[in-house]
Every structure is written in C-alpha cells, then in structure tokens.
Amino acid sequence: MLELKNIAYRYKGNDNKTLENINYSFQSGVFYTILGNSGSGKTTLLSLMAGLDSPTEGQVLFNKKDIKEAGYAQHRKKNIALVFQNYNLLDYLTPLENVQLVKPTADKQLLLDLGLKEDMLTRNILRLSGGQQQRVAIARALVAGTPAILLDEPTGNLDFDIARDITMRLKDFAHKEKRCVIMVTHSREIAHMADTALQLTGDNLKELSKESIAQSILQQRNL
Template structure:
C-alpha cells in the first residue's frame, strides 16, 4: 500500500494541567490518501477544531504521531511547520478573512508576497487562480463589491494560488445561503476531482458532507465512525 498523504497515530491533544486539564483529542488514528475528500463532523466540543489545527500545522499533538508524506510533523520546529504550511497547505475559513481595503487580485496575491515571489509572477498566478474559481475579470473588485459566494471563491483562489497538496476548509459554507453553498461545494468537488487536490472539510451541515468521499465523525475527542460514501448521481460531489 502506498504511503498516505496524512497519517495520524494515537494523536492526543491536552489543554491545561492538573484538575483543569481538558483532553480535546483522545488517541485519534486517521489515514488520508492523496486525492481524498474528507468531511469531519461532530458536536461542539468533539475535537474538530483541535484536529484541524493539528492537520494544518497550526498546533502540535500532546502525544502520538502526525506524518505528512512520511515527514514527522511533530518533530519540526515552528519555522519548519510554517514552511510546510506555506508550500503544501491551503486554508479556507467560514468568515472568508479577506482584506477589506484591497482588491480580489491583491488578496489572492498575498500568500505569494509572503513567499517573496516577484510582482509580475504574483499577478500572473493570482489571475490564473481567480479564473480557476470562475472569477476571471473580477480581480479589480473589492470584497465589498462581491457577493458572499464570490468572496468565498476569492478565499479559495487565495488558498489555491500556492499550489497546495491539501486544502483545509473550516465550515466553508457556514455564512452562505443554500444556493451559494452548493456552488462552493461543487467548486471544491471539481478541484478535488480535476486537479487532484486533497480536501479536508469541517462542517456541521449533513447535506454539505454528502459531497465528500468520506465522513469522519468525532465524539468526545475520538473517531466514532469513518464511512466511505457512494458517488452522487447529480454530477456534483458524492453522497
């Protein structure tokens, strides 16, 4: 069997010490292969955010092992984890997190600016990323001039512009109406299917989770179920 993109073995995450300690994750084992699309669900306090923070190299486990393409992430320094985030991971959030006083183009260029890419190259890559999410020609608009769905598309373009292997989406449709939510989920499905980008998404919406290949449910810091789903018949995602 080929090496997975992500492998978690007996991962724990504890906050605080003594009587005030809280165990957010309690021995999580999880394998995610290249090209997978995984929805993570669970009630409040189940450990979803802690798991996503560890997968996104924003936090480290208290115990256990996290391997990304065989690399032991928990052994990396803070700077090394930042480099891994910068070059291999893309993030999409519920609140879009766009800079209000800059254009869509400039928002998408931002990760490339942090990487030190020349301006001409940044502009070219940002335009291509915007086109890939259906916003060709919208780069000069500010976030205030865009709908919620368009703002989330800009946020996805910003996540894609660095060419990540893994896209982490935290409630990506939480601020959108039903129609816009379906548009975003179809877009994530297309990126997963056509570009081979691995997607891990936290959601509390069962109908959005239907687009994923797998649904992993957390309860009290443990994986309660990990179910692979049948392919959807409507041309968008799975169910």
C-alpha cells in the same frame, strides 16, 4: 499523505482531553468532509493538521514524516493551504489582489467561477459580504498549489445552492489536481457530497456510509 497517529490534545489548564486516540490516514485526490457536534474538536483537529498547534500526544505525519521534526512553518508553507472561518484576507486589497498575493499570475476566472461578479473583483474586500469574502479565501487556497487544502466550515455563510456548487468544485478540484481536500462542515447535506465523510467525536474519527448520512438527512427533514 496526511496521517494522524494516536493524536490527543488537551488545552492548557484543562485536565480533560478535547481529542484522544485519533487515528486516520488521508490520501491525495480525495475530497473529505468532517462532521461533528459543537465542541467535538473539529477546528482543533484542523489546527493540528495544519501545524498551527501541536498535539499533547501522538504525531501528525505528512508523507510519513513528522511535521514537528520537519518544522511547522515549513509544513504550512509547502504542504498546506488553509481557509479559515474568519477569512484572513488583507482588507486593504481587492479580491483579485488577495489571490495574486499567493499566485501573481492568477487571473480573474477562478473568482468568477466561484460566484463573484466582474464588478466585485476590484472592490475593497470590506465592501463584500461575508459569503463573498469566503469565496475569495477559497480561491486563494486553490491557487496556492499545495498538496493539501484544509477548510474550516467554508460554506457556513452561503445559501445552500451556492454552498453545493462550491462543494462540488472543491471535489472536482481534488480529483483533477490530485490534491487532498479536507473540509469541516456542520451540514450533513454537504457531507453527503464528499468522497469520504468522517464523524469526529472526542475519542474517535470514523468514516460514515452514504446510506447513514442520507438516513440522517431524512430524519432531520421529518422532525
């Protein structure tokens, strides 16, 4: 579905490449997580896959077509739903109204399933906590109906129990709806829940085994 071919990226005015020779093919019906150290290029990679920026070298393909040739705006409209770290919600609307901007027929149940309470649904967005706003952003992405959903650390502001619940909902959604769901995370516990966990360094995007992630989690706990 979504394929990275020899991707390299360099910020303007910087001779060093943030990303280099990145290759991977993402499939529908699979929930992916991407781990990486700060500065490894995780958010940059999501931006390239979403068509928010263009690679210095290489191609991003969607269903074997270069998204540059298809048109970045068209790619974002038809193929990709995004969940940003800063939510990108309309602050003069309620949670339900934000979701209904994407799908007018959406009801409140998804927001309730994601952990919002009934009385929160008609509040102004600015009266919600950061974690609550993030859940609204996730709901908005889920109702968009796009083949792929990209999420930039959506559980970073949530406590672990809620983060785990939302992660499992995203995984279940990928399976049931046959969507490609790709989530950047800094948490190895969250990454361990994915169908496929990936590790990003500047010049490599590789799959991690469940065993290696579990071992890393144990090592962290024993420090």
